[in-house]
Structures are given as structure tokens and as C-alpha cells.
Amino acid sequence: MAARAAEPSGSLAPWSCFLRPWGRAPAPSRPPPGPPAEEGRRAGVSLGQEAGEGCRTVPLAGHVGFDSLPDQLVNKSVSQGFCFNILCVGETGLGKSTLMDTLFNTKFEGEPATHTQPGVQLRSNTYDLQESNVGLKLTIVSTVGFGDQINKEDSYKPIVEFIDAQFEAYLQEELKIRRVLHTYHDSRIHACLYFIAPTGHSLKSLDLVTMKKLDSKVNIIPIIAKSDAISKSELTKFKIKITSELVSNGVQIYQFPTDDESVAEINGTMNAHLPFAVIGSTEELKIGNKMMKARQYPWGTVQVENEAHCDFVKLREMLIRVNMDDLREQTHSRHYELYRRCKLEEMGFKDTDPDSKPFSLQETYEAKRNEFLGELQKKEEEMRQMFVQRVKEKEAELKEAEKELHEKFDRLKKLHQDEKKKLEDKKKSLDDEVNAFKQRKTAAELLQSQGSQAGGSQTLKRDKEKKN
Helix, strand or coil, X not given: CEEECCCCCCCCCCCHHHHCCCCCCCCCCCCCCCCHHHHHHCCCCCCCCCCCCCCCCCCCCCCCCHHHHHHHHHHHHHHHCEEEEEEEECCCCCCHHHHHHHHCCCCCCCCCCCCCCCCCEEEEEEEEEEECCEEEEEEEEEEECCCCCCCCCCCCHHHHXXXXXXXXXXXXXXXXXXXXXXXXXXXXXXXXXXXXXXXXXXXXXHHHHHHHHHCCCCCEEEEXXXXXXXXHHHHHHHHHHHHHHHXXXXXXXXXXXXXXXXXHHHHHHHHCCCCEECCCCCCEEEECCEEEEEEEECCEEEECCCCCCCCHHHHHHHHHHHCHXXXXXXXXXXXXXXXXXXXXXXXXXXXXXXXCCECCHHHHHHHHHHHHHHHHHHHHHHHHHHHHHHHHHHHHHHHHHHHHXXXXXXXXXXXXXXXXXXXXHHHHHHHHHHHHHHHHHHHHHHHHHHHHHXXXXXXXXXXXXXXX
């Protein structure tokens, strides 16, 4: 979701930190052309001072004009605009959205999260902001449902996967043949604001585990949310306790840089105030003769921008006005480079050979290609041998099945012949019985006919004797 916010007004100063695209020191403006004496004072220019051995320092006889390069870079950067991505990690109800509205002095659109999420979901919203002539594409990523589940063992995994996905998208864009990085929307997370519940006791195990998993992937800035819920003395002890637990568990949080003399003092001082205890509010109350952001309570008023009440001003100074460019630089040069190096090593790319000699990309590609072709040929040979083996096994199975079929056929044929012979013998026996029966019947009929004839003749003889 993209939205154009109105130009903020109030306490936010111009985004001067974005006008330094290649370093944290402010870019010097080009002086107007002056007399030869003034040009002579600028003539001692060091050429290639840090380029290595073989470079010499030579004086310039007059004004050349390359001192306008910082101005050129500033103008180009301002015309292109800047992007900044913030990840807000914390339990539901700690005021993450309110703090973002307060930090950037505007009202971001968004739906309130509930405590009924089945898992952790990351919701990303992108906004276009404009201050003076500087444009900023701000992306705010919130962790919806973080810490709301009964089983919080895997709550950190969606966050880690999201960060890695942004690194992977940027790496894929870098590896393209035709790259468009100047128009590519960089979605890598530049700062992670980790919201700690104001318990006043110690960090939760969920907080320690999550920060430990994230410290090598993103710049973590821990903050105590809703710090007006505990007293000043409790807050001081709570800060000490949090710092001690982070150190004892090896959690590396973002330290404001002190290598730049222009910001070394303020950053060194602010490092001692971590974690920041903040309060967020978009309501403005009249205090004295001024309208100020504050929270009204029955017992009094808490001013958001009063450093005696909370560390909101310190957070805004460090995050936006002083170190925003360093956060972007650290994300690219440290966290992304670590991900990129590990990913390319997994793909087989390396800088040196086994003898610690430099390895060019072409040599790495050829070595990886030969290795891949060797593995491919090996797999092809294995598949061929496996195919031949399976064919032989199948042929043996078919031959065995054929043999069994022939044996079964022979058994059935023999059984058929035996049954046929039995039937023929039985038929022959029956035929003999029938013939014998017929013969006996014929003989019986003959005897019966002879007996009948003999009985008739005797009857006639007796009849004659009676007549006589």
C-alpha cells in the first residue's frame, strides 16, 4: 500500500542526513571563484592519497572544478530520492504504530492488530514522504501476532525468513545480466526497532531468542515501549538489567558509529543511553503557550518531546537526523555482504584456490562448470548402470516367470492326458458292460420265445386229447 503523506510540520528538521550519499560527513559546497591568491590556498590537493603505493601528491596551478563533485552527487541523490525500511518487532499492544506516527509526524494508514492470530505475520506498508525538496520512500514492516501464541518457540522464524527474502531478492537483482538497481525498490531492512515490554524485571526468553537470531541480519535498536508505566528508578534499573542480559547472551545490538568526528561525541553519549525508553502520542495538548505532543493522565501530563520524561527525542535524533545513512550503509556493507558471501559460497563461488591464490570469477565459473559436468556425467553413468541392472533383473524375472508357466503348462497337460486316459478306460468299460448286457438280454429274449413256443404246442396237444 503506497500513500502520499502531506509535508510534515513541527519539530522535524529537514532530512539533512540524506544529503550525504557517500559518507556521514556533510558535503562541502563549492566556493565561488576567487582571486588567484584564494585559488592558490586550495591548490594543495592530495591526488590518490589513499589509492595505495605509487601515487604522488602534486599541486594544482589553478582551479580545476572537481571540487563540485559532492554537489553533483547531492543533486543526483536528491533527484532520485531515498528509501528507508524499518522493522518493528514487539508484542501486540506496545504502541508500535503510534510510535511510527509520532516519529514521522504524520498519520500512517493501517488496521489495528488483534491477539487472535494463529501465527506471526509480517505486514509491510510503503509510504511516500516529502520534506523540503527531499523525497523519502518509507517502508514500515510490523510483526502482527508476535508473542500472542501459547507456543512461542518458532515466533522468530517468519521474521528471519522475511529478512532473508529481501536479501535474496536484492541478490537476484544484482546477479541479473541486465540490472536496473537505480530504479529497483530496495526492500532490505535498514533498522529493527525491538519493542520491549515495560515489565521492570528482565527480558523475556522470547525477546532474547529473537534478538539473537536477528543480530547478524539487521541493525537492532532496542527500545522500552510505554516507559511511563514504570517509575524513574525502576526504569534505570531495568535499562541496566537489559544491557547486562544482552551482553551475557552475546546479543549484538546496533552501536551508533563514533569513527566520524562530526558525530562521534553525540553518538558516544547516546550509546550509553541504550535501550531508549520512549513514549508515543499523536495527541497535541496545550502546555504553557505551545501545543505539544503529550499524554494526559489523572496525575499529570507526560510530554513526548521532553527529554526529562522519555528518550523519544534521543531516538528520533539517532534514528533519523544523525545515523539514518549509516544504518543504510551498515545494512549493505555488513549484513547484506554476509548473506551474499554465504549464499555465493553455497553456490560454489570463492575468492581463492586451495593454495590461497586469487581466483577470478571466470576461473570460479569454469571450475564450477567442470565440477557440475563431472557430477552430471557421474550421475548419467550411475543412471545407465542402474538402468542396465534393472533391465537384467527384469529379464531374469521374466525368464523365471516363463519357466514357471512352462512347468505349469506341462503339469496341466499331463494331468489332462491322465484324465483323458481315465475317461477312455471308463468309457471302454462301460461299452463292454453295455455289450454284455445286450447279449444277456438277447439270450433271455430267445429263451423266453422258445419257452412260449413249447408251452403253446403242449396246450394244443392237450386240447386234442380232450376232444378224442
